[in-house]
Amino acid sequence: MSSAPQPDDFRPGRPILFRNATVLTMDRALGDLDGGDVLVRGTRIERVGRGLEAPDGAAVVDATGGILMPGMVDTHRHMWQTALRGLGADWTLSQYFVFYYLDWGGIFRPEDIHAGNLLAGVEALDAGVTTTVDWSHGLRTPEHGDAAVEALRSVPGRFVLAYGNLLGAPWEWANAPEFRSFVARHFTARDDMLGLQLAFDVTGDEAFPEKAAFQAARELALPVTTHAGVWGATGDDGIRLMWEHGCMAPGTTYVHAATLGEDSYQRIAASGGTVSVSTESEQSAGQGYPPTWLLRRHGIPVSLSMDTSVWWSGDLFSAMRATLSADRSREHLAAQTSGETVVHNALRARDVVRWATLGGAEALGLADSIGSLTPGKKADLVLIRNDRSPAMFPLLHPYGHVVFQAGRGDVHTVLVNGTVVKYRHELTGTGLDRARSSVAATVAYVRAELGEEAWRQALEPEIPETELIHNPYGYTEYRGEGVAVRDEGDRAPGPAGRRAPGPAGPSGPQG
Template sequence: MQTLIKNGTVIDTEPEPVVLGRVDVRIEGGRVAEVGPELDAPPGAEVIDAAGRLVLPGFVDTHRHTWQAAIRAAVPDVGFDGYLGRVLGELAPRYRHEDVYVGNLAGALECLDAGITTLLDWSHIQLTPGHTDAALQALRDSGVRAVFGYCHGGEPGAFAAETRRVRAAIPEGGLLTMAMAAFGPEIAPEEHADEELRLARELGLPVTAHLGVSGAESAARGLAFLEARGWLNEDVTYIHATSYDDEDLKRIAGSGGAVSVSPLDEMTLGMGYPVTGRARAAGIPTAFGIDTVTCAPGDMFSVMRTAYVLERGRPGGGAITTRDVLRMATSEGARVAGLAGVAGSLRPGAQADVVLLSTATLGMAAAQDPIGAVVLNADTSCVETVLVAGRVVKRDGRLLHHDVPAVLGALAESAAALV
């Protein structure tokens, strides 16, 4: 199957964001085959007319607790302790298998609807194997490209066996891959953190963990733990990282590690000022995560704008540009998610995860800088067409392949049962 996207204003992001102008994108076998002017449509190809649209890679969300879609805005005005108490202490234990399924399905469809084509689902609702299977099935059914961040929350003695079972259930080469979503040395006892890291190494899994978010002492202890066990390396993503000083960030940069920032939740929950600019200045691959919709919106436009404004207004900051921000939301996000060269760009050979944004709105019309418009002016209403691996999952502003009203009805039933 071939697809030709014609007449759009194309923005690529690798190696740096650039407006290519009025060029076409040819897709073959789920991958970008060619980008150039006046490309001919191969016989039998589907032609998508992108006139009046911006064409760019799909966004990459590197940290999202997708299962929480049914408890949106549950804790809008609390700090981090309030979030832990209400969401993880009270609501999470009530989740049934069907709640996990519909939460993950609705959350993943929310991503696609908003132009997020790649998602790292940091899933800490694994109360039983049935909960895990429900989360995985929902990701498969959604059509999103997903990294399943497995965080075991069931019987302690079952951790290793369950992790191996999940790894075996995710075949190579598909839209779904896996990471170790580790509690890590700042949250779990060292014995459990040791087991997480040993198992990740055995199974060849990258590690994504909440690190450097509980104060300077905890951050230093966590880094020392990782270094002692040979895990101060390129396979670790540090989520939030708000407690690290500039020297700590240089150590992480030297190790090849990455950082995922969630500027909305970090500010809303009082986790600390986002390290966006400091991490990038240190040379760390840095990307965005939505985190949770219990106290923040679930779209990348909101996150990009928040990160941009906070960094431009940070004392000693201000150097970040809209091009930096778009790169973090696309190609740099793919690097952080372990999908460099797979997602986040339109270079030939990359997976054809593509978003078409309409400019025929009062909020987007007459934009002089397309990249600036994506970061500062666009919103979810502009997301007109979305492709994942060359498959159209949203067309003319409407999600395909799913009965969205039925999903919303099931989500409402789940929310009523949980809350």
């Protein structure tokens, strides 16, 4: 075999042949291939099979020991918030709402939206996410929207801008001349690298003012994505009003959908809606328990998303792992509550890999062009291979390996629309340095606007005092860190987190 191609060898129009991979096509007709090859020519996948002949001048990538799969699709990511990555690691959902919706959401300038989108876009590609829905609810003005679009177009990924404004009424901004002008400026011509949705929530107000926003979406032929089933914020009343007013259209994405009743799930299923599950978010912030078990029961299509890097990881490896674990945890807990034992897992690793790829493409109405390694589809694909990692060998269960063993550091090569954007674990032509400098400026600006006290409070929210539970095991000398004792006055602190034993006696519970 000839020597491995160099980054400069991937010239536009030159065929690329991936050789000898474990190929997860996500196409039922093609199945999975051990020792499989995938040939890319131009922007599309030309052939999938074994022992494919390399065209003249093709760049041949040795994928031995690796997994070749479709590019992943994230259907809900607040990309602008990536500029403050990790700031809210210890936030609750209420603290998130206070920070962005009440206190500080209005300080973000167009250049800050631009910076966050740049970094989030590059981060997505680095982790093998080739299509991302930018749930961009920080667009307070059309100028903020212009900045979001400019950033997305400058990153060589596939994006959908979900236009929103967390500080404005959607029935107003969606019908404003300024928004219509924004749409005309950027989205008159069809562009499969950048799509458009409307992003807003339905509060449950019986007057249903959001109907005007749905009418705007219908006039502009735009899908709607909405946070639904979020504990304490959006619930069954919103779904009911959408249903009663004829606003539950096929292609609508319901994000989270974690605290809904039976009727709401039935309505989503009947209307052809899909649900974007953000398991790390739902588990940590408290929107409700990740609802995959309910969605499967109702036959509602599922896609995966990461929500926001202001809290969580920005890759779908984490999403797949968390989602599979959460679903199985609930299944075990439900069985054990009834005195039973789960002997067969209902949700499989293959299922969540599908949700992260073809499921996302289906949710966005793009399954005819992306989401599987099918000849004729756009060449959005990911090679997971890392010869330096002991966790990447042996490769026995490829779907389980993607979910439980692999991570963003194992992403070897990424193609979007036939263009190599990452190769040999290095990003190529994505503008990472520009993103870093832009975000540094935004962090400095936001920190100055908040002031040091508010900045510190955002990093370290106050912890309410809680009463320690007294340990009933009084007969043992061990006292772990933070474990209260029964009679505090009778025991002197001991060294290294232990306390000296109290009087001997059989007072503690036995057995």
